[in-house]
Amino acid sequence: MKNHICLLIILAITACTKSYEVPTQYSDVEGQAPMYPDYKDVVIPQNIAPLNFMIKDAEGLVVVFEGDRGSCLTVSGEDRIDIDSAEWRNLLTAERGGEIKVSVYANLDGWKRYASHSLTVAEPIDAYLSYRLIEPGYELYRQLGLYQRNLENFVQNPIYENNREYEEENNHCVNCHNFQNYDTKRMLFHVRAQHGGTILTDGDKCRKIQIKSPDILAAGVYPTWHPKMNMVAFSTNKTGQVFHMFHREKIEVVDEASDLILYDVDKNEVRNIIATPDFETFPCWNPAGDKLYFCSAHVRQMENVPDSMAAEVISHYYDSVYYDLKCMSFDMKSLSFGKPETVVNASASHKSITVPRISPDGRYILFTLGDYGQFHIWHKSSDLWVMDLNNDSAYALKEANSPDVDSYHTWSSNGRWIVFASRRMDGNYSRAHIAYFDKGGKAHKAFCMPQRDPEHNILLLKSYNVPELTKNAVRVNPEALRRCIYETAGDTARFTGNIKRCIDGNTGASLQVDGKTGASPKKK
């Protein structure tokens, strides 16, 4: 019975939807179709959901997809198209490795045909993309959540949502979700404010931990899960926000201090990796697990600044903080780190590097380069760059970048795709963008993650934050996570190791007091 009702509804909807034939009379227009979102001349994964788009003010739209290998698909709509998923999948499967020519006819005071564009069908992308949906920036948060989108269709499921109804005693934020090796078996994210802690999942089980100790700077922040061991390296940051009054960037997020810590999941132990007056942040393991990359800034103006003054001082010098890319070797047997070595000296050219991510084959480091600071998600100067470790050359991914913010990127598990957050669509709300990264190390034009309604990205008042690709869906359900968050206080991690962060009583400067890591203190 239910099926009959559904069928009737579908028939009723279909009956109301206008469809058009390919026009026989039209005028040719120079230039390509002014489509939204822009899917012109992009390389797309074979398994991507239909690339629905719209043309503003059109009173009829016909789109013809013609593959190199003879496949053909014609779709029509009023001012937007809603491509049938099965037909789309057949088209991409048939044309894998080839090109699809796309002809767009739009009725704008008479039928017009735009210059055709192409879609190149390449390797598949990991099926799932996790992200946080949150209002852009600023201090307050309310309803937000971590979500997982199946890139092969339009299904978005919540991983976890905070309280929808405002309750002061339950109000909390979630952030920094991370997975081990593109697999959702092991996942973590932080809960801030009420019910705070770090949530770790293992399959369908989850638990809360508290990474706190007087010997570490603050709680764990930016995570990177060791690819082979049940360990997570975090940065630990003292972070503040300031708001511009007459500036295109709007917001600055600045660290007053930051270190790196290592958390052993099995033993529930935490220790400092590096704790110097310099700012170390955004750790990232290489795929072999024997190197830890991170960003580090030496801020001369912060020397001898007491903690009580740190926020004020850093807000004066926020635009002269430059992060270099560094790395340390890691011995998986002794769990010890080598000396930090500079990989890219960005500060020398008054630039700043953040969020290093190593390609799955270990050859490329993808990072964001901006004019200053560490929170490039609000810096219009930020662009994606890669460094080829085979020849130590670093270059911008020009085809994928935009004049606006391009940041917070992730690789696909096959290394052929990068997904990142970009504010290119309106300058304010970040959207997940996908770009092909070919075997020659070149990135191609990025396109926005497709939505069933192409207008979705205009109508949504939240930003896509921290996109992370995984091969499979998250196994733990939101209700189990909710119980874990609400009903457990979380075990506090034991502090181990002999690198302690101590505060100099006079200057407030933090010093590393042990050299086991080889990261020698710069100042005593």
Add this chain to the structure above:
Amino acid sequence: MKRTARTGQKLPVTKHKSGRTGVRLPILPVLPILFVLTYVWAAWYYGDVLRMARERSFWVAAADQMDFLLGKEFGGLWYIGRMGLQLFRYPWLGGLVLALSVSVGTWCVGYSMRLSAKWRWLQYVPAGAYMMYIAYEGINWFHENEGGIILGIPFCAVLILLIWTALIASFSRKRMPALIGIPKDETRWQNGAQLLMLVAIFGTQVAWTELARPYTRVIARENVCLLNSDWKGVMEVARENADISHRPIAAMYAIALVETEQIADRMYDIRLDYDSLYLHSQSGEHSLSLNLYQEDCDYYAGFIETCIHHAIERMTMIGPNIHSLELLTKCSILRGETEAAYKYLRILDGVPFEGKFVKKYTAYVGDSAMVADDPEMALIRKLEPIHDSFENNYQQPTFMGYNLALVEGRSKNALLNSLACCMYTKVMPAFIMRTAPLEGQTPPENVCDALCLMSSKDPGIMKRFNGLDLHYSLMTSRIAEMKPYMKDRQRYARELFPRFKGYYPYYYFFGNLKATKKRSESASSSAGVN
């Protein structure tokens, strides 16, 4: 035998046993009277409050965009309520629907409860309770209350009652009471009791609003005038209610003065002592009123980025709302963020009755000439900061703190705003420093008074500006008048206000004393400019 009077008939005259003659009151159709009274209440008396509730709410048909609401408990009901609330874009229209719902609901109560004529006055209790609740919440409807409640509750109640009524009507032989006509089963006393009930409901509600929450309608009226850029209206409302002192009233008034370039002339025409407001947050805790005017003050003071900051935070906390989206649209246009402006306009396009705004500002997007020709935007351009700095560097709220610290402005308007802030906060050294560009000129009224006041410490002031002599002689006599009251300024402040209304030295000595005291107690703290 009972007699009934019909409209238009001569009133029947009866002779009492005592021989006195009296007028027999006709039996009146009470439900239509309820409809009219509710309509007058909702469309006129409380219309501005309900209009503002609509402006701080948001409704579009698309469920995806309303997910933030539909995912809540009773979200579906509030969705319907918000849909109805949109009609209050025109209170005469919203009032009509509300009055109809209340009247039909009341009739259903009477019938479904099977109230006899004797007890029919009870059928008005739910309507009375509902309207009292709306009045009790007052300005909370455009602060953080769920606006969908306003029409969601009557909708839900009427729906349930109609179903109930239909069920009863199917199984009962009882005749339905008249909805519009004159009830035939009522005595005069029974009819009178119902009329008395209406008088009690509306009388209590109006009396309570006027006596206990007199600011509610004033704040709403000012806000509506502001939405219409009716600066004269804002000023008139504020001055007519000069004795009602609350921050939102003063903030709207100050905006109107800035827009009409009178901020340094007329700020002290209203009392600025700030009584407490009944205002609470979503969690039910007492809330400061800053959210009611912060975005507007940011915008009209020329702080575009700060306005964007606070508008987005307001939407983060209470969800999208029409007013914040409109401000964001204007800010995006002023900043040349074309795509962002189109985004907000597209969202607003889905909201009923926003077509005019969308049409007007769509034309502005990317057209700098139109922006420059717009008086409101042109003035904002004159007030924008010259250099970047951080909000965090200033005392809060930023629109005050920045102007207190202003060292360089784009225009004389910016200078006058800064002077007005210094005078308002009584930070006189900063005030004197900022008057330098006006030397050799005749400064605005309030500035002249403030300069005369400061001349006791720096007699040179009198020579540096024109037109101070008259102010000085006036000041001498008026200060002498105030002198006896100086020993207990807190006590006499209100009493003296009508005498010294508009006069800066009065404000300096007697105005805003709570804030002045607080400020002197925490002089080293960077928080809180009142």
